[in-house]
Amino acid sequence: MPSKKIPRATARRLPIYYRYLTVLLSANKQRVSSTELSEAVQVDSATIRRDFSYFGELGKRGYGYDVANLLKFFKGILHQDSLVSVALVGVGSLGSALLNYNFHQDTNLRISAAFDTKPEFANTVKSGIPIYPAEEMTTQLKEQQIDVVILAVPGTKAQKVTDQLVEAGVKGILNFTPVRLSVPKDVQVQNIDLTNELQTLIYFIKNYSEYNK
Protein backbone atom coordinates (compact mmCIF):
# COMPACT_ATOMS: atom_id res chain seq x y z
CA MET A 1 0.00 0.00 0.00
CA PRO A 2 1.58 3.31 -0.98
CA SER A 3 2.23 5.64 1.94
CA LYS A 4 1.52 8.85 0.04
CA LYS A 5 -1.26 9.79 -2.30
CA ILE A 6 -0.10 9.23 -5.85
CA PRO A 7 -1.23 11.48 -8.72
CA ARG A 8 -4.20 10.41 -10.83
CA ALA A 9 -2.05 10.47 -13.94
CA THR A 10 0.33 7.96 -12.35
CA ALA A 11 -2.55 5.74 -11.22
CA ARG A 12 -3.88 5.69 -14.76
CA ARG A 13 -0.55 4.39 -16.07
CA LEU A 14 -0.25 1.52 -13.59
CA PRO A 15 -2.47 -0.88 -15.57
CA ILE A 16 -0.39 -0.14 -18.68
CA TYR A 17 2.83 -1.10 -16.92
CA TYR A 18 1.15 -4.14 -15.46
CA ARG A 19 -0.08 -5.38 -18.81
CA TYR A 20 3.27 -5.03 -20.49
CA LEU A 21 5.00 -6.86 -17.66
CA THR A 22 2.67 -9.83 -18.05
CA VAL A 23 3.63 -9.93 -21.74
CA LEU A 24 7.33 -9.90 -20.84
CA LEU A 25 6.89 -12.65 -18.27
CA SER A 26 5.04 -14.92 -20.68
CA ALA A 27 7.96 -14.36 -23.12
CA ASN A 28 10.29 -15.56 -20.33
CA LYS A 29 12.08 -12.25 -20.13
CA GLN A 30 13.76 -11.78 -16.76
CA ARG A 31 14.64 -8.13 -16.76
CA VAL A 32 13.74 -4.96 -18.59
CA SER A 33 15.51 -1.61 -18.89
CA SER A 34 13.61 1.62 -18.39
CA THR A 35 14.33 2.46 -22.06
CA GLU A 36 12.73 -0.76 -23.31
CA LEU A 37 9.78 -0.24 -21.00
CA SER A 38 9.47 3.33 -22.23
CA GLU A 39 9.38 2.33 -25.88
CA ALA A 40 6.90 -0.47 -25.34
CA VAL A 41 4.37 1.53 -23.34
CA GLN A 42 4.94 4.87 -25.12
CA VAL A 43 5.62 6.78 -21.91
CA ASP A 44 8.90 8.70 -21.60
CA SER A 45 11.42 7.17 -19.23
CA ALA A 46 11.61 10.18 -16.89
CA THR A 47 7.87 9.81 -16.29
CA ILE A 48 8.25 6.06 -15.69
CA ARG A 49 11.01 6.65 -13.14
CA ARG A 50 8.91 9.32 -11.39
CA ASP A 51 5.86 7.03 -11.37
CA PHE A 52 7.85 4.18 -9.91
CA SER A 53 9.48 6.44 -7.33
CA TYR A 54 6.12 6.75 -5.53
CA PHE A 55 6.47 3.11 -4.60
CA GLY A 56 10.08 3.18 -3.38
CA GLU A 57 13.09 1.56 -5.04
CA LEU A 58 11.81 -0.85 -7.66
CA GLY A 59 14.87 -1.15 -9.88
CA LYS A 60 18.66 -1.07 -9.69
CA ARG A 61 20.78 1.49 -11.53
CA GLY A 62 22.48 -0.16 -14.51
CA TYR A 63 20.47 -3.36 -14.12
CA GLY A 64 16.97 -2.21 -14.88
CA TYR A 65 13.94 -3.94 -13.45
CA ASP A 66 13.42 -7.54 -12.47
CA VAL A 67 10.29 -8.56 -14.39
CA ALA A 68 8.88 -11.12 -11.95
CA ASN A 69 9.39 -8.86 -8.92
CA LEU A 70 7.93 -5.81 -10.59
CA LEU A 71 4.95 -7.81 -11.82
CA LYS A 72 4.30 -9.19 -8.38
CA PHE A 73 4.42 -5.68 -6.98
CA PHE A 74 1.96 -4.25 -9.52
CA LYS A 75 -0.30 -7.26 -9.15
CA GLY A 76 -0.54 -6.41 -5.49
CA ILE A 77 -1.29 -2.72 -5.81
CA LEU A 78 -3.77 -3.29 -8.62
CA HIS A 79 -5.53 -6.01 -6.59
CA GLN A 80 -5.15 -8.46 -9.43
CA ASP A 81 -5.04 -11.46 -7.14
CA SER A 82 -8.77 -11.58 -6.56
CA LEU A 83 -11.58 -11.66 -9.12
CA VAL A 84 -13.53 -8.40 -9.45
CA SER A 85 -17.13 -8.66 -10.55
CA VAL A 86 -18.53 -5.71 -12.41
CA ALA A 87 -22.12 -4.93 -13.38
CA LEU A 88 -23.32 -3.15 -16.50
CA VAL A 89 -26.30 -0.83 -16.10
CA GLY A 90 -28.06 0.03 -19.35
CA VAL A 91 -28.05 -2.40 -22.30
CA GLY A 92 -28.52 0.04 -25.20
CA SER A 93 -26.24 0.03 -28.23
CA LEU A 94 -23.16 1.12 -26.28
CA GLY A 95 -24.07 -1.22 -23.40
CA SER A 96 -24.41 -4.17 -25.79
CA ALA A 97 -21.01 -3.39 -27.28
CA LEU A 98 -19.55 -3.34 -23.77
CA LEU A 99 -21.07 -6.75 -22.97
CA ASN A 100 -19.27 -7.97 -26.06
CA TYR A 101 -16.05 -6.17 -25.23
CA ASN A 102 -13.03 -8.33 -24.80
CA PHE A 103 -11.47 -7.24 -21.54
CA HIS A 104 -7.82 -8.21 -21.58
CA GLN A 105 -7.60 -11.84 -20.70
CA ASP A 106 -4.77 -11.30 -18.28
CA THR A 107 -7.01 -9.30 -15.96
CA ASN A 108 -9.29 -10.30 -13.14
CA LEU A 109 -12.27 -8.33 -14.43
CA ARG A 110 -15.57 -9.95 -15.27
CA ILE A 111 -18.91 -8.40 -16.16
CA SER A 112 -21.12 -10.76 -14.22
CA ALA A 113 -24.51 -9.05 -14.36
CA ALA A 114 -26.35 -6.50 -16.48
CA PHE A 115 -29.50 -4.48 -15.82
CA ASP A 116 -32.03 -2.85 -18.10
CA THR A 117 -35.54 -1.44 -17.92
CA LYS A 118 -36.72 -2.95 -21.22
CA PRO A 119 -39.13 -5.81 -20.32
CA GLU A 120 -38.06 -7.88 -23.35
CA PHE A 121 -34.48 -8.02 -22.01
CA ALA A 122 -35.46 -9.18 -18.53
CA ASN A 123 -34.00 -12.55 -17.60
CA THR A 124 -32.30 -13.12 -20.93
CA VAL A 125 -28.61 -13.82 -21.49
CA LYS A 126 -26.50 -11.68 -23.83
CA SER A 127 -22.84 -12.42 -24.68
CA GLY A 128 -22.99 -14.94 -21.84
CA ILE A 129 -24.06 -12.38 -19.26
CA PRO A 130 -27.47 -12.48 -17.51
CA ILE A 131 -29.65 -9.36 -17.85
CA TYR A 132 -31.87 -8.64 -14.88
CA PRO A 133 -34.86 -6.28 -14.76
CA ALA A 134 -34.08 -2.86 -13.27
CA GLU A 135 -36.30 -3.54 -10.23
CA GLU A 136 -33.90 -6.28 -9.13
CA MET A 137 -30.80 -4.09 -9.36
CA THR A 138 -30.39 -3.25 -5.68
CA THR A 139 -31.04 -6.81 -4.52
CA GLN A 140 -28.74 -8.41 -7.11
CA LEU A 141 -25.87 -5.97 -6.53
CA LYS A 142 -26.00 -6.66 -2.80
CA GLU A 143 -26.44 -10.40 -3.20
CA GLN A 144 -23.59 -10.70 -5.72
CA GLN A 145 -21.49 -8.24 -3.71
CA ILE A 146 -20.79 -6.11 -6.76
CA ASP A 147 -19.40 -2.69 -5.94
CA VAL A 148 -18.13 -1.61 -9.37
CA VAL A 149 -20.57 -0.61 -12.10
CA ILE A 150 -20.34 0.48 -15.74
CA LEU A 151 -23.04 3.09 -16.31
CA ALA A 152 -24.39 3.25 -19.87
CA VAL A 153 -27.94 4.56 -19.39
CA PRO A 154 -29.33 7.63 -21.20
CA GLY A 155 -28.05 10.91 -19.74
CA THR A 156 -31.51 11.89 -18.53
CA LYS A 157 -31.60 8.88 -16.20
CA ALA A 158 -27.96 8.97 -15.12
CA GLN A 159 -28.25 10.78 -11.77
CA LYS A 160 -31.38 8.91 -10.66
CA VAL A 161 -29.79 5.53 -11.38
CA THR A 162 -26.57 6.68 -9.68
CA ASP A 163 -28.49 7.50 -6.50
CA GLN A 164 -29.89 3.95 -6.53
CA LEU A 165 -26.42 2.51 -7.10
CA VAL A 166 -24.97 4.46 -4.18
CA GLU A 167 -27.88 3.27 -2.05
CA ALA A 168 -27.04 -0.30 -3.07
CA GLY A 169 -23.47 0.14 -1.81
CA VAL A 170 -21.64 0.65 -5.10
CA LYS A 171 -18.17 2.20 -4.57
CA GLY A 172 -17.04 2.84 -8.14
CA ILE A 173 -18.77 3.95 -11.33
CA LEU A 174 -17.29 3.94 -14.82
CA ASN A 175 -19.50 6.65 -16.28
CA PHE A 176 -20.23 6.53 -20.01
CA THR A 177 -22.98 9.15 -19.80
CA PRO A 178 -22.19 12.80 -20.54
CA VAL A 179 -23.57 13.79 -17.11
CA ARG A 180 -21.22 14.88 -14.30
CA LEU A 181 -22.54 12.66 -11.50
CA SER A 182 -23.05 13.80 -7.95
CA VAL A 183 -21.88 11.13 -5.48
CA PRO A 184 -20.75 10.90 -1.83
CA LYS A 185 -17.02 11.29 -1.21
CA ASP A 186 -16.40 7.58 -0.68
CA VAL A 187 -17.69 6.73 -4.17
CA GLN A 188 -15.26 7.02 -7.10
CA VAL A 189 -16.37 8.06 -10.56
CA GLN A 190 -14.27 7.60 -13.69
CA ASN A 191 -15.76 9.55 -16.60
CA ILE A 192 -15.54 8.40 -20.20
CA ASP A 193 -17.19 11.11 -22.21
CA LEU A 194 -16.57 10.61 -25.90
CA THR A 195 -17.36 14.19 -26.88
CA ASN A 196 -14.84 15.37 -24.30
CA GLU A 197 -12.22 12.93 -25.48
CA LEU A 198 -12.61 14.04 -29.08
CA GLN A 199 -12.57 17.73 -28.15
CA THR A 200 -9.44 17.21 -26.06
CA LEU A 201 -7.82 15.37 -28.94
CA ILE A 202 -8.63 18.21 -31.33
CA TYR A 203 -7.25 20.71 -28.83
CA PHE A 204 -4.00 18.74 -28.77
CA ILE A 205 -3.83 18.58 -32.55
CA LYS A 206 -4.27 22.34 -32.87
CA ASN A 207 -2.10 23.41 -29.95
CA TYR A 208 0.49 20.74 -29.29
CA SER A 209 1.84 19.62 -32.63
CA GLU A 210 4.12 22.63 -32.80
CA TYR A 211 5.80 21.76 -29.51
CA ASN A 212 6.34 18.14 -30.35
CA LYS A 213 8.09 18.46 -33.67
Add this chain to the structure above:
Amino acid sequence: MPSKKIPRATARRLPIYYRYLTVLLSANKQRVSSTELSEAVQVDSATIRRDFSYFGELGKRGYGYDVANLLKFFKGILHQDSLVSVALVGVGSLGSALLNYNFHQDTNLRISAAFDTKPEFANTVKSGIPIYPAEEMTTQLKEQQIDVVILAVPGTKAQKVTDQLVEAGVKGILNFTPVRLSVPKDVQVQNIDLTNELQTLIYFIKNYSEYNK
Protein backbone atom coordinates in the same frame (compact mmCIF):
# COMPACT_ATOMS: atom_id res chain seq x y z
CA MET B 1 -3.67 30.85 -28.21
CA PRO B 2 -1.97 30.02 -24.89
CA SER B 3 1.65 31.09 -24.69
CA LYS B 4 2.81 28.21 -22.52
CA LYS B 5 2.19 24.50 -22.77
CA ILE B 6 -0.69 23.61 -20.50
CA PRO B 7 -0.86 20.28 -18.63
CA ARG B 8 -2.79 17.41 -20.20
CA ALA B 9 -5.08 17.23 -17.16
CA THR B 10 -6.06 20.87 -17.68
CA ALA B 11 -6.65 20.32 -21.40
CA ARG B 12 -8.97 17.44 -20.59
CA ARG B 13 -11.10 19.67 -18.39
CA LEU B 14 -11.55 22.46 -20.96
CA PRO B 15 -14.44 20.75 -22.80
CA ILE B 16 -16.19 20.25 -19.45
CA TYR B 17 -16.00 23.96 -18.65
CA TYR B 18 -17.07 24.80 -22.16
CA ARG B 19 -20.14 22.59 -22.02
CA TYR B 20 -21.32 23.95 -18.70
CA LEU B 21 -20.91 27.53 -19.91
CA THR B 22 -23.14 26.87 -22.92
CA VAL B 23 -25.79 25.59 -20.51
CA LEU B 24 -25.49 28.77 -18.40
CA LEU B 25 -25.72 30.99 -21.44
CA SER B 26 -28.85 29.29 -22.76
CA ALA B 27 -30.34 29.81 -19.27
CA ASN B 28 -29.56 33.54 -19.69
CA LYS B 29 -27.16 33.56 -16.77
CA GLN B 30 -24.70 36.43 -17.02
CA ARG B 31 -22.09 35.56 -14.45
CA VAL B 32 -20.96 32.57 -12.45
CA SER B 33 -18.87 32.30 -9.29
CA SER B 34 -15.99 29.85 -9.06
CA THR B 35 -17.93 28.01 -6.31
CA GLU B 36 -21.00 27.51 -8.55
CA LEU B 37 -18.76 26.42 -11.41
CA SER B 38 -16.97 24.03 -9.09
CA GLU B 39 -20.17 22.37 -7.89
CA ALA B 40 -21.62 22.04 -11.36
CA VAL B 41 -18.57 20.46 -12.99
CA GLN B 42 -17.39 18.52 -9.93
CA VAL B 43 -13.87 19.96 -10.00
CA ASP B 44 -12.56 21.71 -6.87
CA SER B 45 -12.32 25.47 -7.14
CA ALA B 46 -8.55 25.64 -6.54
CA THR B 47 -8.08 23.41 -9.59
CA ILE B 48 -10.45 25.57 -11.65
CA ARG B 49 -8.53 28.71 -10.70
CA ARG B 50 -5.22 27.04 -11.55
CA ASP B 51 -6.60 25.78 -14.89
CA PHE B 52 -7.88 29.24 -15.78
CA SER B 53 -4.62 30.89 -14.71
CA TYR B 54 -2.87 29.29 -17.70
CA PHE B 55 -4.94 31.59 -19.90
CA GLY B 56 -4.39 34.84 -18.02
CA GLU B 57 -6.96 36.81 -16.00
CA LEU B 58 -10.37 35.44 -16.91
CA GLY B 59 -12.39 36.59 -13.88
CA LYS B 60 -12.53 39.40 -11.34
CA ARG B 61 -12.11 38.86 -7.62
CA GLY B 62 -15.48 39.14 -5.90
CA TYR B 63 -17.38 39.25 -9.18
CA GLY B 64 -16.72 35.81 -10.58
CA TYR B 65 -16.73 35.13 -14.30
CA ASP B 66 -18.67 36.76 -17.07
CA VAL B 67 -20.42 33.87 -18.82
CA ALA B 68 -20.49 35.27 -22.37
CA ASN B 69 -16.84 36.35 -22.27
CA LEU B 70 -15.62 33.09 -20.81
CA LEU B 71 -17.64 31.10 -23.32
CA LYS B 72 -16.26 33.09 -26.21
CA PHE B 73 -12.76 32.47 -24.91
CA PHE B 74 -13.21 28.70 -24.57
CA LYS B 75 -14.94 28.52 -27.92
CA GLY B 76 -11.81 30.01 -29.43
CA ILE B 77 -9.27 27.75 -27.78
CA LEU B 78 -11.37 24.64 -28.42
CA HIS B 79 -11.82 25.61 -32.09
CA GLN B 80 -15.57 25.33 -31.77
CA ASP B 81 -16.22 27.90 -34.47
CA SER B 82 -15.53 25.54 -37.36
CA LEU B 83 -17.04 22.14 -38.05
CA VAL B 84 -14.71 19.17 -37.44
CA SER B 85 -15.30 16.05 -39.49
CA VAL B 86 -14.28 12.79 -37.92
CA ALA B 87 -14.03 9.32 -39.45
CA LEU B 88 -14.72 6.00 -37.77
CA VAL B 89 -12.48 3.10 -38.71
CA GLY B 90 -13.90 -0.33 -37.84
CA VAL B 91 -17.65 -0.92 -37.72
CA GLY B 92 -17.82 -3.86 -35.30
CA SER B 93 -20.09 -3.87 -32.27
CA LEU B 94 -18.27 -1.00 -30.54
CA GLY B 95 -17.93 0.88 -33.83
CA SER B 96 -21.67 0.55 -34.51
CA ALA B 97 -22.44 1.87 -31.04
CA LEU B 98 -20.16 4.83 -31.75
CA LEU B 99 -21.96 5.58 -35.03
CA ASN B 100 -25.12 5.71 -32.98
CA TYR B 101 -23.55 7.78 -30.22
CA ASN B 102 -25.14 11.10 -29.56
CA PHE B 103 -22.28 13.59 -29.50
CA HIS B 104 -23.36 16.63 -27.55
CA GLN B 105 -25.42 18.80 -29.80
CA ASP B 106 -23.63 21.95 -28.75
CA THR B 107 -20.40 20.73 -30.32
CA ASN B 108 -18.99 21.02 -33.79
CA LEU B 109 -18.15 17.33 -34.12
CA ARG B 110 -19.61 15.13 -36.84
CA ILE B 111 -18.75 11.59 -37.83
CA SER B 112 -18.93 12.00 -41.56
CA ALA B 113 -17.46 8.75 -42.85
CA ALA B 114 -16.86 5.19 -41.67
CA PHE B 115 -14.63 2.43 -43.02
CA ASP B 116 -14.76 -1.34 -42.73
CA THR B 117 -13.25 -4.38 -44.44
CA LYS B 118 -16.48 -6.42 -44.45
CA PRO B 119 -17.71 -6.49 -48.07
CA GLU B 120 -21.38 -6.51 -47.02
CA PHE B 121 -20.92 -3.11 -45.32
CA ALA B 122 -19.31 -1.45 -48.32
CA ASN B 123 -21.27 1.53 -49.64
CA THR B 124 -24.12 1.17 -47.15
CA VAL B 125 -25.35 3.84 -44.75
CA LYS B 126 -25.60 3.21 -41.00
CA SER B 127 -27.08 5.71 -38.52
CA GLY B 128 -26.98 8.20 -41.38
CA ILE B 129 -23.24 7.76 -41.98
CA PRO B 130 -21.80 6.29 -45.20
CA ILE B 131 -19.56 3.24 -44.81
CA TYR B 132 -16.78 2.93 -47.38
CA PRO B 133 -14.70 -0.14 -48.17
CA ALA B 134 -11.27 -0.19 -46.50
CA GLU B 135 -9.49 0.15 -49.86
CA GLU B 136 -10.97 3.62 -50.26
CA MET B 137 -9.84 4.84 -46.85
CA THR B 138 -6.77 6.82 -47.92
CA THR B 139 -8.52 8.46 -50.87
CA GLN B 140 -11.65 9.37 -48.93
CA LEU B 141 -9.77 10.77 -45.94
CA LYS B 142 -7.73 12.98 -48.21
CA GLU B 143 -10.69 14.00 -50.36
CA GLN B 144 -12.89 14.81 -47.36
CA GLN B 145 -9.93 16.44 -45.57
CA ILE B 146 -10.52 14.40 -42.44
CA ASP B 147 -7.60 14.43 -40.03
CA VAL B 148 -9.26 13.03 -36.89
CA VAL B 149 -10.15 9.35 -36.66
CA ILE B 150 -11.85 7.08 -34.14
CA LEU B 151 -10.08 3.74 -34.26
CA ALA B 152 -12.24 0.73 -33.34
CA VAL B 153 -10.62 -2.13 -35.26
CA PRO B 154 -9.48 -5.41 -33.65
CA GLY B 155 -6.23 -5.03 -31.69
CA THR B 156 -4.38 -7.31 -34.11
CA LYS B 157 -4.96 -4.85 -36.95
CA ALA B 158 -4.51 -1.64 -34.97
CA GLN B 159 -0.90 -0.79 -35.81
CA LYS B 160 -1.21 -1.67 -39.49
CA VAL B 161 -4.30 0.49 -39.91
CA THR B 162 -2.62 3.28 -37.93
CA ASP B 163 0.31 3.30 -40.34
CA GLN B 164 -2.15 3.73 -43.22
CA LEU B 165 -3.92 6.55 -41.38
CA VAL B 166 -0.65 8.38 -40.76
CA GLU B 167 0.21 7.91 -44.43
CA ALA B 168 -3.17 9.46 -45.31
CA GLY B 169 -2.33 12.56 -43.29
CA VAL B 170 -4.37 11.87 -40.13
CA LYS B 171 -3.23 14.06 -37.21
CA GLY B 172 -5.29 12.67 -34.33
CA ILE B 173 -6.48 9.19 -33.33
CA LEU B 174 -9.01 8.37 -30.62
CA ASN B 175 -7.81 4.85 -29.93
CA PHE B 176 -10.36 2.32 -28.65
CA THR B 177 -8.05 -0.64 -29.20
CA PRO B 178 -5.96 -1.99 -26.31
CA VAL B 179 -2.78 -1.54 -28.38
CA ARG B 180 -0.31 1.25 -27.59
CA LEU B 181 0.11 2.74 -31.04
CA SER B 182 3.39 3.85 -32.51
CA VAL B 183 3.02 7.15 -34.38
CA PRO B 184 5.23 10.05 -35.54
CA LYS B 185 5.59 12.96 -33.12
CA ASP B 186 3.17 15.21 -34.95
CA VAL B 187 0.31 12.73 -34.59
CA GLN B 188 -1.68 12.81 -31.35
CA VAL B 189 -3.19 9.67 -29.83
CA GLN B 190 -5.85 9.68 -27.12
CA ASN B 191 -6.27 6.19 -25.65
CA ILE B 192 -9.57 4.86 -24.37
CA ASP B 193 -8.79 1.44 -23.02
CA LEU B 194 -11.73 0.09 -21.06
CA THR B 195 -9.70 -2.50 -19.17
CA ASN B 196 -7.34 0.25 -18.05
CA GLU B 197 -10.18 2.53 -17.04
CA LEU B 198 -11.76 -0.20 -14.93
CA GLN B 199 -8.45 -1.17 -13.34
CA THR B 200 -7.71 2.46 -12.52
CA LEU B 201 -11.17 2.83 -11.02
CA ILE B 202 -10.64 -0.24 -8.85
CA TYR B 203 -7.26 1.10 -7.78
CA PHE B 204 -8.96 4.32 -6.68
CA ILE B 205 -11.66 2.45 -4.79
CA LYS B 206 -9.09 0.43 -2.87
CA ASN B 207 -6.54 3.17 -2.27
CA TYR B 208 -8.28 6.52 -2.32
CA SER B 209 -11.50 6.12 -0.39
CA GLU B 210 -9.62 6.42 2.87
CA TYR B 211 -8.14 9.78 1.93
CA ASN B 212 -11.39 11.28 0.74
CA LYS B 213 -13.54 10.63 3.77
